[in-house]
Amino acid sequence: MLQIKNLMHKTIISFAGIATIAFSAFVVAGEKPSFAPEVPHPTNGSTECVQPEDEMKKNHMNYLLHQRDETVHEGIRTKIYSLKECINCHVPENTEVRFGDDKHFCSSCHNYAGVSIDCFQCHMDRPMGKNPHKKSAQVNTPVQSNVADASTTGASNE
Amino acid sequence: MKKIHLQPIDGNSTAYLGLIALLGAFVLGALGSTFYMEHNGHWVTGMDNQIVWGMPHVFAVFLIVAASGALNVASISSVFQKKLYKPLAPLSTLVALALLLGGLMILVLDLGRPDRLIVAMTYYNFKSIFAWNMILYNGFFVIVGVYAWFMLDRTMQKYSRYAGIAAFVWRIALTTGTGSIFGFLVARTGYDMAMMAPMFIIMSFSFGLAIFLLVLMASYNWTGRELGDVVVNRLRKLLGVFVMAVLYFVFVYHISNLYATEHHGFEAFVLLGDNGGETYSNIFWIGQILVGSLIPLAMIYAPGVANCRKTLATACLLIVFGGLAQMYTIIIAGQAYPLDIFPGMQVLESTFNDGLVSQYSASLPEYLLGLGGFAMSLIVIAFGVKVLGFLPESLADSVADPHAKAE
Amino acid sequence: MNKTATVNISRRSFVEKSATAAAALTIAPGVFLNQVHAKPAAETVTDAKRWGILVDTAKCASGCTSCVSACFEENGIVSHGRPLTDQQWIRKVKLKDKQTNHVVSLPVMCQHCEKPPCVDVCPTGASFKRDDGIVLVDRHICIGCRYCMMACPYKARSFAHEAVDPIVDYQPRGKGTVESCTMCVHRVDNDGTPACVEACTEAEHGAMIFGDLKDPQSEISKELVKRGGKQLRADLGLNTGVRYQGI
Numbered sequence: 172m173l174q175i176k177n178l179m180h181k182t183i184i185s186f187a188g189i190a191t192i193a194f195s196a197f198v199v200a201g202e203k204p205s206f207a208p209e210v211p212h213p214t215n216g217s218t219e220c221v222q223p224e225d226e227m228k229k230n231h232m233n234y235l236l237h238q239r240d241e242t243v244h245e246g247i248r249t250k251i252y253s254l255k256e257c258i259n260c261h262v263p264e265n266t267e268v269r270f271g272d273d274k275h276f277c278s279s280c281h282n283y284a285g286v287s288i289d290c291f292q293c294h295m296d297r298p299m300g301k302n303p304h305k306k307s308a309q310v311n312t313p314v315q316s317n318v319a320d321a322s323t324t325g326a327s328n329e
Numbered sequence: 330m331k332k333i334h335l336q337p338i339d340g341n342s343t344a345y346l347g348l349i350a351l352l353g354a355f356v357l358g359a360l361g362s363t364f365y366m367e368h369n370g371h372w373v374t375g376m377d378n379q380i381v382w383g384m385p386h387v388f389a390v391f392l393i394v395a396a397s398g399a400l401n402v403a404s405i406s407s408v409f410q411k412k413l414y415k416p417l418a419p420l421s422t423l424v425a426l427a428l429l430l431g432g433l434m435i436l437v438l439d440l441g442r443p444d445r446l447i448v449a450m451t452y453y454n455f456k457s458i459f460a461w462n463m464i465l466y467n468g469f470f471v472i473v474g475v476y477a478w479f480m481l482d483r484t485m486q487k488y489s490r491y492a493g494i495a496a497f498v499w500r501i502a503l504t505t506g507t508g509s510i511f512g513f514l515v516a517r518t519g520y521d522m523a524m525m526a527p528m529f530i531i532m533s534f535s536f537g538l539a540i541f542l543l544v545l546m547a548s549y550n551w552t553g554r555e556l557g558d559v560v561v562n563r564l565r566k567l568l569g570v571f572v573m574a575v576l577y578f579v580f581v582y583h584i585s586n587l588y589a590t591e592h593h594g595f596e597a598f599v600l601l602g603d604n605g606g607e608t609y610s611n612i613f614w615i616g617q618i619l620v621g622s623l624i625p626l627a628m629i630y631a632p633g634v635a636n637c638r639k640t641l642a643t644a645c646l647l648i649v650f651g652g653l654a655q656m657y658t659i660i661i662a663g664q665a666y667p668l669d670i671f672p673g674m675q676v677l678e679s680t681f682n683d684g685l686v687s688q689y690s691a692s693l694p695e696y697l698l699g700l701g702g703f704a705m706s707l708i709v710i711a712f713g714v715k716v717l718g719f720l721p722e723s724l725a726d727s728v729a730d731p732h733a734k735a736e
Numbered sequence: 737m738n739k740t741a742t743v744n745i746s747r748r749s750f751v752e753k754s755a756t757a758a759a760a761l762t763i764a765p766g767v768f769l770n771q772v773h774a775k776p777a778a779e780t781v782t783d784a785k786r787w788g789i790l791v792d793t794a795k796c797a798s799g800c801t802s803c804v805s806a807c808f809e810e811n812g813i814v815s816h817g818r819p820l821t822d823q824q825w826i827r828k829v830k831l832k833d834k835q836t837n838h839v840v841s842l843p844v845m846c847q848h849c850e851k852p853p854c855v856d857v858c859p860t861g862a863s864f865k866r867d868d869g870i871v872l873v874d875r876h877i878c879i880g881c882r883y884c885m886m887a888c889p890y891k892a893r894s895f896a897h898e899a900v901d902p903i904v905d906y907q908p909r910g911k912g913t914v915e916s917c918t919m920c921v922h923r924v925d926n927d928g929t930p931a932c933v934e935a936c937t938e939a940e941h942g943a944m945i946f947g948d949l950k951d952p953q954s955e956i957s958k959e960l961v962k963r964g965g966k967q968l969r970a971d972l973g974l975n976t977g978v979r980y981q982g983i
Contacts, residue, residue, distance in 0.1 A: 239876055240874075240876075243872065243876065244864065244866065244874065245780040245866075245867075246775070246779075246780065246781035246866065246868070246921070246925050247777065247779070248777045248925055248926075249777045249778045250777070255905050255906070258905075289910075292910040292911060292912075293900070293903065293908040293909055293910030293913070294903065294905070294908040295902075295903045295904070295905040295908070298905070299904070299905040369898065370896070370897045370898035370899060370911045371821070371895065371897045371898075371912075372816070372818060372821040372897035372898050377820035377821045378820060378821060378822075378823075378824065378885070378891075378893075378894050378895060378897075379891075381882040381885045381886060381895065382882065382886065440879050440880045440881055440912075441878075441879065441880015441882070441896070441911070441912030441913055441914070442879050442880040442912040442913060445877070445879040445880075446879070448860055448877050449859060449860055449879045449881075452860040452861055452862075452877050453859070453860070453861070454855075454858055454859060454860060454861035456856050456857075457857050457858055457859045457861075458857070459857060459858075459881065459883050460859040460860070462859075463859060510883075513857070514853075514857075514886055514887050515853060515887075515889065515972060516853060516886070516887055516888060516889035516972075517886070664886070668889065668890070668891050669969075670844070670889065670890055670891070670968055670969060671829075671831050671968070671983070672969075673833060673834055673835065674831040674832060674833055674834065674983075675831065675832045675833075675834050676829060676830070676831055677830040677831060677832050678828075678829065678830040678841075679827060679828070679829045679830070680804075680819065680824060680827045680828070681824045681827040681829075681891065682820075683829050683844070683891070
């Protein structure tokens with residue numbers, strides 16, 4: 172029993188030591204660990220975000236949360252922190268890459284960090300482009316008449 | 330009165346484990362159907378833009394209403410100081426908490442965005458009775474939990490009366506709130522009634538006591554503990570009074586509606602089955618009135634069956650069934666009947682079912698969710714009596730009320 | 737200047753109006769008159785305006801669904817072939833008066849009440865009324881409980897019974913939340929007109945007028961003064977922003 176305990180202790184300590192050395196090596200070298208995400212750069216040529224990169228990394232969610240309340244409740248539609256404008260800049264137009272794919276701007280980091288967001292259940296995850304309206308929007312066909320007085324359990328309402 | 334000895338059950342028999350497994354299967358069914366509904370969207374259910382609250386809500390509201398009613402027995406002992414009910418009080422709190430948990434589970438799992446529960450608990454619109462209900466439901470857990478603790482913990486027993494009074498006031502507020510969910514809706518003919526709140530209170534008395542009696546008789550029967558007739562008969566008679574009270578409120582509700590010409594359409598729909606309401610009138614007359622109220626009343630008061638446990642258990646089951654029928658009529662029929670947006674006009678055409686009675690047939694995921702919630706309540710009760718001493722070791726006549734005369 | 741539906745003004749009044757407009761713009765550049773409802777993006781909406789729609793049922797053509805198609809197209813609403821669970825932000829209804837047999841047709845959408853029952857009952861406050869009278873659902877905090885759908889006297893609300901695809905980027909909508917006519921708030925905030933009103937005008941019916949109810953000079957206010965306008969279910973006392981003539 173004691174021998175197993177000793178062996179266990181030895182394994183744990185040596186593993187911890189190796190991990191520390193490896194990590195310190197990375198830190199000292201000033202490089203990101205190789206498993207960090209590859210965040211795509213905007214393809215429209217801009218090199219600066221609306222805020223410095225570090226600030227955005229830390230606080231982008233706060234800007235978005237604040238902006239959404241302002242837009243929805245107060246009708247403030249400034250573009251600087253608008254989610255739509257973030258997408259318009261950071262995601263190439265006509266891309267096939269959708270949210271959830273590692274190559275999507277938002278997912279590249281969110282997948283890695285394991286932080287799930289529900290923005291794109293409602294918002295577009297790529298720029299809509301110049302022709303947003305799909306002319307093929309179907310409308311429910313107007314109903315044939317229904318007679319509300321008679322017992323109409325089966326009257327269709329299409 | 331002899332000292333009542335609260336004792337957890339053994340809970341080792343195959344039958345007990347089998348019960349937990351069976352109930353657990355239903356709970357898993359509920360979770361599975363939630364995943365199915367949430368993943369695909371609610372179009373896979375029978376609920377749509379016309380009937381927005383369906384079978385899950387029937388079960389959920391029934392359980393929530395029954396939950397506050399199940400606390401009655403404890404309230405009678407603590408607030409109204411009836412000694413006979415004192416040993417039943419801890420079980421009463423357990424049943425109340427369990428039923429509320431089951432009902433809330435169904436409600437939350439049926440939300441369009443159940444992942445936003447934390448939003449529901451942090452953003453409050455205090456004009457909404459629904460928001461008040463969230464506070465009342467959560468507070469119920471705390472207050473009744475404290476009440477149970479005070480009763481089970483010998484050092485705190487002297488404060489149990491105060492906790493009982495607080496719990497009683499809180500549960501009246503809670504049921505008033507639940508009834509007002511419907512009563513405050515001016516838009517719909519079947520709902521806009523101040524009577525909804527008191528009617529729900531009286532319904533809670535009836536349904537809660539029926540479930541409590543079933544739990545009581547089942548747990549004593551299945552653990553071989555003794556349950557005397559004195560306790561059972563008192564509760565039986567109380568249940569009869571409550572069922573009659575519910576009938577009275579239903580009567581007043583419909584009579585009031587019948588007096589208003591503008592409500593005649595709805596009343597004909599529900600009571601006579603006019604205009605496509607046959608389902609609802611059948612459920613009302615046969616399910617709620619006959620099977621859910623009149624037959625149980627006969628079973629409770631008929632002279633030959635006074636001490637027959639089986640008859641009483643059947644009566645309680647019928648009352649539960651009638652309660653579900655009543656909830657169905659209230660919730661579904663109220664939505665199925667068309668809104669009166671254009672008074673005096675007949676709707677010739679509409680793509681949105683204006684002026685038409687809406688059809689509803691519950692889908693399997695909805696049934697599973699509702700039954701799963703019920704099963705969750707029962708599992709909590711079954712597990713609770715094993716873990717803590719909610720059940721007195723014996724409720725034989727000599728123990729419960731030595732001075733009672735034999736019936 | 738408000739878009740006018742019926743262009744039946746005399747030449748003199750036309751010249752008068754243009755001259756006034758031109759004069760106003762040159763006299764005081766940067767000062768916005770009441771008729772112009774442009775709003776800078778960074779400005780909060782206030783209750784200085786109250787948006788409303790006036791429907792003249794006499795002009796509403798019975799078989800026409802231009803407003804409905806326009807709304808669906810504008811907001812990315814697609815039919816899934818399941819009419820009971822599909823979204824309907826606006827619908828055409830044909831009615832017959834039981835006493836007089838008079839038939840009218842009209843579009844019904846969210847009435848943007850001044851005292852909306854849907855706002856009263858929403859537990860999280862997601863259903864809210866903006867200061868300028870438009871009733872909206874903040875779908876960030878909507879939990880999908882559907883209580884507002886129970887409470888709406890006009891059955892104006894729809895529940896998103898399935899995932900929305902494709903999404904329109906100026907009108908985010910998603911599965912599991914409740915939605916209803918937004919009076920094209922994304923257009924209104926940019927000095928535009930709701931899609932339904934625009935479509936009705938383009939279809940040459942001109943049954944719908946959109947404007948600022950608080951501005952006595954707006955076309956809608958003048959029309960209301962001239963020929964009145966009734967609310968649906970007026971007895972509920974909700975003071976709707978959508979009014980109808982001829983019902």
